[in-house]
Amino acid sequence: xxxxxxxxxFRNTPAVDQVGIEERxxxxxxxxxxxxxxxxxxxxxxxxxxxxxxxGKDTEGKVKQMCYKAAHLHDVIPGLPTVAAVCVYPxxxxxxxxxxKGTSVKVASVSxxxxxxxxxxxxxxxxxxxxxxxxxxxVDMVISRGEFLKGNYxxxxxxxxxxKEACGAARLKVIFETGELxxxxxxxxxxxxxxxAGADFIKTSTGKISPAATMPVTLVMLEAIRDYYYKxxxxxxxxxxxxxxxxxxxxxxxxxxxxxxxxxxxxxxxFRFGASSLANDVLMQIAKETTGIYQSADYFSKx
Amino acid sequence: xxxxxxxxxxxIYIGGQFPRTESGRFYPLKNKKGDVIANIxxxxxxxxxxxxxxxxxxxGGWSSRAAFNRSQILYRIAExxxxxxxxxxxxxVTQGLTAKTAQEEVTLSxxxxxxYAGWCDKYQAILSSVNPVASSHFxxxxxxxxxxxxxxxxxxxxxxxxxxxxxxxxAGGNTCVVLASESKPxxxxxxAEVLNSSDLPGGVVNILTGNSxxxxxxxxxHMDVNAVTYFRKDKKEITTIRENAxxxxxxxxxxxxxxxxxxxxxxxxxxxxxxxxxxxxHPIENIGSAKAGY
Numbered sequence: 001x002x003x004x005x006x007x008x009x010f011r012n013t014p015a016v017d018q019v020g021i022e023e024r025x026x027x028x029x030x031x032x033x034x035x036x037x038x039x040x041x042x043x044x045x046x047x048x049x050x051x052x053x054x055x056g057k058d059t060e061g062k063v064k065q066m067c068y069k070a071a072h073l074h075d076v077i078p079g080l081p082t083v084a085a086v087c088v089y090p091x092x093x094x095x096x097x098x099x100x101k102g103t104s105v106k107v108a109s110v111s112x113x114x115x116x117x118x119x120x121x122x123x124x125x126x127x128x129x130x131x132x133x134x135x136x137x138x139v140d141m142v143i144s145r146g147e148f149l150k151g152n153y154x155x156x157x158x159x160x161x162x163x164k165e166a167c168g169a170a171r172l173k174v175i176f177e178t179g180e181l182x183x184x185x186x187x188x189x190x191x192x193x194x195x196x197a198g199a200d201f202i203k204t205s206t207g208k209i210s211p212a213a214t215m216p217v218t219l220v221m222l223e224a225i226r227d228y229y230y231k232x233x234x235x236x237x238x239x240x241x242x243x244x245x246x247x248x249x250x251x252x253x254x255x256x257x258x259x260x261x262x263x264x265x266x267x268x269x270x271f272r273f274g275a276s277s278l279a280n281d282v283l284m285q286i287a288k289e290t291t292g293i294y295q296s297a298d299y300f301s302k303x
Numbered sequence: 304x305x306x307x308x309x310x311x312x313x314x315i316y317i318g319g320q321f322p323r324t325e326s327g328r329f330y331p332l333k334n335k336k337g338d339v340i341a342n343i344x345x346x347x348x349x350x351x352x353x354x355x356x357x358x359x360x361x362x363g364g365w366s367s368r369a370a371f372n373r374s375q376i377l378y379r380i381a382e383x384x385x386x387x388x389x390x391x392x393x394x395x396v397t398q399g400l401t402a403k404t405a406q407e408e409v410t411l412s413x414x415x416x417x418x419y420a421g422w423c424d425k426y427q428a429i430l431s432s433v434n435p436v437a438s439s440h441f442x443x444x445x446x447x448x449x450x451x452x453x454x455x456x457x458x459x460x461x462x463x464x465x466x467x468x469x470x471x472x473x474a475g476g477n478t479c480v481v482l483a484s485e486s487k488p489x490x491x492x493x494x495a496e497v498l499n500s501s502d503l504p505g506g507v508v509n510i511l512t513g514n515s516x517x518x519x520x521x522x523x524x525h526m527d528v529n530a531v532t533y534f535r536k537d538k539k540e541i542t543t544i545r546e547n548a549x550x551x552x553x554x555x556x557x558x559x560x561x562x563x564x565x566x567x568x569x570x571x572x573x574x575x576x577x578x579x580x581x582x583x584x585h586p587i588e589n590i591g592s593a594k595a596g597y
Contacts, residue, residue: 293524293525293526293550294348294352294355294521294524294525294526294527295526295527296525296526296527296551297527298526298527298551299526299551
């Protein structure tokens with residue numbers, strides 16, 4: 001028999017102290033991570049990346065190329081991990097799945113009329129089913145921000161729950177598009193709705209709206225995950241996406257995860273970076289640490 | 304009450320900003336009498352790395368500007384320098400020049416900038432060629448900027464050396480990171496202020512102060528640097544630079560006996576050094592034969 005979870009009233013989620021969040025975030029960026037711990041951290045970052053291509057101009061060729069990169073980040077340096085997953089549109093899932101056969105890299109698909117989420121429930125569900133039937137291991141859905149901002153929280157909750165059902169065994173990541181939610185209070189509320197509705201991951205942004213992932217927003221979401229974990233005992237993953245393009249910033253995020261949720265979340269099962277240009281910067285840093293020489297993007301494959 | 308003189312803080316110039324060195328280090332600069340005139344940033348390899356990032360960011364925009372526009376901006380730098388002659392003059396004198404040579408150095412620096420401003424939209428025409436080839440192709444070669452040039456500027460000259468080193472590089476559409484004279488760094492920092500107020504986009508020229516013995520190996524080993532120009536005489540440093548350059552086949556140019564005050568120190572060939580020649584084979588109809596090729 002499963003444990004019963006009593007749903008909270010989402011109108012009464014705790015208010016977020018914005019000044020406190022910003023001060024706390026500033027502290028994370030002052031940690032000094034050098035030498036072997038830096039090397040270890042950088043490899044962990046690589047292993048947490050969802051290598052992403054979500055453009056109107058995506059083709060099978062582009063996706064195949066990215067999948068190759070996902071499994072062979074930089075073969076010049078031996079012992080590098082692969083990325084965690086590739087993230088593509090539903091129509092590209094089959095291509096990605098075939099290209100990644102025999103590797104441990106997972107395939108994530110965006111769905112629910114990504115990135116705007118402006119479509120009917122039926123279309124969103126069939127969009128999700130299409131991705132899962134084609135072999136997606138993970139589904140990245142977007143919430144209906146319009147309904148959320150109207151205060152129609154039940155609608156948002158039900159939608160997430162229905163998509164979760166459509167996902168079957170695939171893990172569900174719920175994208176809030178925090179750049180459109182305007183306040184940290186809203187981010188906190190959206191986090192709780194998504195987690196109680198069954199999200200396996202909560203994710204900041206689509207990458208199509210600026211600002212995308214920022215440290216304050218991510219911290220608010222991490223704290224929501226922590227509080228939810230204390231209440232229910234269920235772990236939920238976190239995925240900041242968009243705007244994290246340097247190895248240094250990525251390490252700051254790891255520090256934040258460690259100091260907010262603890263070491264249990266420091267694996268790619270519970271933490272991901274949604275990024276396209278981050279991988280190369282991390283690779284350049286790793287190459288710098290191994291050779292002692294500053295690197296150039298000219299010598300790293302584009303993804 | 305007597306007024307306290309406000310002393311200038313000499314900082315480095317990276318990406319259009321004036322930060323202090325990230326290392327927090329400095330060295331005291333003394334005049335002939337042994338009094339400390341200023342504390343100068345002792346730049347580190349990380350400052351250099353940051354400067355290269357800035358230079359790479361600025362390269363696309365600068366290299367694709369119309370040659371005529373680059374010319375206007377170089378001329379603008381000359382104008383701004385002309386307007387601040389007095390300041391450079393007094394700094395040169397503080398650093399040990401006589402009034403006469405200081406005066407000469409400033410005016411010559413302005414003239415040299417104007418000289419290269421003139422060359423901006425002319426060197427391509429002179430260095431390009433249409434090549435006769437045996438096949439049905441229109442074959443032509445033209446210069447393109449090399450990329451990021453790391454410059455170790457002359458030690459003995461504070462202003463003229465810097466201008467001589469920088470002007471041909473940016474006239475040719477490259478961006479650069481410059482290590483200024485260690486013993487005469489004052490004008491370098493003031494020149495950065497001139498650059499900053501003369502329409503030159505941030506990052507095209509980045510100026511560091513510090514020690515060549517410490518930095519030359521990083522200047523020459525950085526994989527994102529495409530050429531190094533070296534204006535000093537240290538044989539050991541030259542050897543290291545040449546060896547490190549092999550990593551990514553950088554262009555290395557050593558100008559160890561350039562007479563800065565003479566006209567020989569300015570030439571379109573100095574622009575040419577930091578250019579790559581691109582040759583294009585464009586298919587055309589068979590023009591050599593009596594009948595049409597199709």
